[in-house]
Amino acid sequence: MTNEIQQKTSAKFFDRVGRSAVGMLEEVGRYGVMLFDSIYWLVMGPNLKQPVRVASVFSEMMEIGIRAIPIVGMMAGTIGIMLAIQGIYTLRIFGAESRVVIGIAFSMVREFGPLITGILVAGRSGSALAARLGTMKISQEIDALEVMGINPVRFLVVPALLGCLIMVPALTFFGDVVGLWAAGVYVGVALDISMAAYIDQTIDILSVDDLMHGLGKSVIFAVLIALIGVLNGFMVKGGAEGVGKATTRAVVHCISALVVTDMLFAFMVTR
Amino acid sequence: MQMAATKQKNENAPAITPGNVIEVRNLVTYYGTRRILNDVSLDIREGEIMVIMGGSGSGKSTLLRYLMALEKQTSGTINILGHDIGTISKKDFFNMRKKLGVAFQGGALFSSMTVGENIMLPLYEHTKLDRKTMEIMARMKLEVVSLAGFENLMPSELSGGMIKRAAVARAIVMDPKILFFDEPSAGLDPVVSSALDDLILTLREAMGMTIVVVTHELESAFKIADRITMLDRGDILFQGTVEEIRSHPSERIQNLLNRRSEDQTIDPDEYMKRLTGEDVKGRLA
Numbered sequence: 307m308t309n310e311i312q313q314k315t316s317a318k319f320f321d322r323v324g325r326s327a328v329g330m331l332e333e334v335g336r337y338g339v340m341l342f343d344s345i346y347w348l349v350m351g352p353n354l355k356q357p358v359r360v361a362s363v364f365s366e367m368m369e370i371g372i373r374a375i376p377i378v379g380m381m382a383g384t385i386g387i388m389l390a391i392q393g394i395y396t397l398r399i400f401g402a403e404s405r406v407v408i409g410i411a412f413s414m415v416r417e418f419g420p421l422i423t424g425i426l427v428a429g430r431s432g433s434a435l436a437a438r439l440g441t442m443k444i445s446q447e448i449d450a451l452e453v454m455g456i457n458p459v460r461f462l463v464v465p466a467l468l469g470c471l472i473m474v475p476a477l478t479f480f481g482d483v484v485g486l487w488a489a490g491v492y493v494g495v496a497l498d499i500s501m502a503a504y505i506d507q508t509i510d511i512l513s514v515d516d517l518m519h520g521l522g523k524s525v526i527f528a529v530l531i532a533l534i535g536v537l538n539g540f541m542v543k544g545g546a547e548g549v550g551k552a553t554t555r556a557v558v559h560c561i562s563a564l565v566v567t568d569m570l571f572a573f574m575v576t577r
Numbered sequence: 578m579q580m581a582a583t584k585q586k587n588e589n590a591p592a593i594t595p596g597n598v599i600e601v602r603n604l605v606t607y608y609g610t611r612r613i614l615n616d617v618s619l620d621i622r623e624g625e626i627m628v629i630m631g632g633s634g635s636g637k638s639t640l641l642r643y644l645m646a647l648e649k650q651t652s653g654t655i656n657i658l659g660h661d662i663g664t665i666s667k668k669d670f671f672n673m674r675k676k677l678g679v680a681f682q683g684g685a686l687f688s689s690m691t692v693g694e695n696i697m698l699p700l701y702e703h704t705k706l707d708r709k710t711m712e713i714m715a716r717m718k719l720e721v722v723s724l725a726g727f728e729n730l731m732p733s734e735l736s737g738g739m740i741k742r743a744a745v746a747r748a749i750v751m752d753p754k755i756l757f758f759d760e761p762s763a764g765l766d767p768v769v770s771s772a773l774d775d776l777i778l779t780l781r782e783a784m785g786m787t788i789v790v791v792t793h794e795l796e797s798a799f800k801i802a803d804r805i806t807m808l809d810r811g812d813i814l815f816q817g818t819v820e821e822i823r824s825h826p827s828e829r830i831q832n833l834l835n836r837r838s839e840d841q842t843i844d845p846d847e848y849m850k851r852l853t854g855e856d857v858k859g860r861l862a
Contacts, residue, residue, distance in 0.1 A: 356671070447686075450685040455671045
C-alpha cells in the first residue's frame with residue numbers, strides 16, 4: 307500500500323516536472339515565432355501592402371526612449387556616484403584611491419549602464435506594452451485589427467520592437483555618459499582631481515570594445531524587453547485581473563531575463 | 578490540352594454555390610477537449626440578414642469567430658466570398674478581409690484614437706486616399722449612423738449606444754460585402770436597441786450588404802431577420818424564416834423562444850458524486 311502511494315506521488319512529481327518543461331519549451335517557441343513574425347512583416351510588409359508605419363516607430367521611440375531620459379539620467383548619475391563612493395572606500399585600504407577611475411569606467415560602461423537602463427526600460431515599457439496589448443486583447447481591439455485586414459504583429463509589435471532596438475542602446479549610451487560624469491564630479495570633490503584630468507583618464511582607460519560590449523548587451527536587452535512585454539500582453543486571458551497578472555509577469559520575466567543574459571554575456575565575452 | 582485548361586479553370590472557380598456568400602460544411606470545433614460545435618453546416622445568402630440565435634454556451638459566438646475568419650478550422654470547410662479559408666493564400670486572405678466589416682459587442686474602438694481616427698484607420702491602411710478625403714468619408718459614415726460632429730471625441734467620451742454606432746461606422750467605411758454584428762443590443766436600453774435594429778435594416782436597404790447578426794434578443798431577431806439559425810449546445814436546431822420558427826412544432830425550439838427552461842431529471846447517484854467531488858477525485862487519480 308505504502309509502495310503504491312509512493313509510486314503515485316513520484317508519478318505525479320514527474321508529471322508536473324514534465325508539464326513545466328513542456329510549458330517552458332512552448333513559451334520559448336512562442337518568443338521565437340514572434341521574433342520571426344516581426345522580421346517577416348518588417349521585410350515582407352511592403353510587398354503585402356502592409357508596410358510598417360514610420361510614424362508608429364517614432365511614436366514608440368518617443369514613449370520608450372525620450373520620455374525615459376529623466377529617470378535613466380537620474381539613476382545612471384546615482385549609480386555613478388555610488389560606484390565612486392564604494393570604489394574610493396575600497397581602494398583606500400591599499401592607498402590606491404587615484405585608481406578609482408579604472409573601476410568606475412569599466413563598471414559603468416560594461417555593466418551598470420546597460421543593466422540599469424535595461425531594468426528601467428523593462429519596468430517602464432515592458433510593463434506598458436503588456437498592459438496595453440492585454441487591454442486591447444480583452445476589449446477585442448486585436449480581433450478588430452485582424453478583421454480589418456491589419457496584421458497585429460506588423461501594426462503593434464514591429465514598431466515597439468524597433469523602438470526598443472533604437473532607443474535602448476541610445477539610452478544606454480546616454481546613461482554611460484551621465485553616470486561617468488556624475489562619478490567624475492564626486493571623484494573631483496573627494497580626491498581633488500579636475501574634471502579634465504578625470505575625462506582624460508577615462509578616455510585612456512576605455513576602448514571601443516568596452517563601449518561595444520555594453521551597447522551589444524543593450525541590443526539583446528531591447529529584443530528581450532519588447533518580446534516579453536508583447537507576448538505577455540497577447541497571452542492575457544480573463545478580464546482586468548488577467549491584465550494585472552500579465553503586467554507583473556512581464557516585468558518579473560524581463561528583469562530576470564536581463565540579469566541572466568547579462569551573466570551569460572559576461573561569461574562568454576569577458577573571460 | 579483543352580481538358581487541362583478546363584480543369585485549371587474549374588480549380589480557379591470559386592467553390593461556392595452561386596447566390597451564397599458564406600458556406601460552412603461539417604464544422605466541428607473544440608475548446609481544449611470540450612466540443613463546442615458539432616458538425617455545423619450553414620449557408621448565408623447574398624443580401625440577406627441572417628440572425629444566429631441561441632442561449633449562453635450554445636456556440637454562437639464561436640461560430641461567429643469562424644464566420645469572420647478569426648479562427649481557422651481543423652475540421653470541415655468554410656468558404657467566404659468564394660475563398661476556402663483552409664487553403665487561401667496570405668495575400669488573398671488579406672484582400673478578402675477588406676470585404677468584411679465587424680461591429681463588436683463592446684465596440685472595440687481603439688481607445689488611444691479619436692472616433693474619426695478609428696473610422697479612418699482602415700482607409701489609412703488599405704487605400705492611398707489623402708487625409709482630407711479620408712476625413713470626408715469618415716464624416717459621411719458618421720452621418721449614416723447619426724453621429725455627425727462626434728469625430729473629434731475620444732471613445733471614452735461616448736455613451737454605450739454611441740460607441741456601438743461608431744463601431745458600425747468603422748465597420749462600413751470600406752463598404753464591406755458582409756457586415757457582422759456581435760450582440761448589437763447587449764447593454765442597451767430598449768429604445769437605443771430598437772434604433773440600432775432600424776440602422777441595421779437601413780444599412781441593408783441603402784448599401785445592399787449581407788448582414789450576419791449574433792444575438793439572443795428575440796424581439797430584435799424577429800424584427801430584422803430574413804432567416805434565423807438557432808444553435809443549441811453546438812448543434813443547429815433550426816434554420817429558416819421568422820414565420821417558420823414561430824410555427825415550428827419542436828418543443829425545444831418553442832421552449833427557447835418562450836424562455837422556458839427544460840425540466841432536468843436528476844440522477845441521485847450522480848448528484849451525490851458531484852456534491853462530494855468523488856468524480857473529480859476519480860478523474861484526478
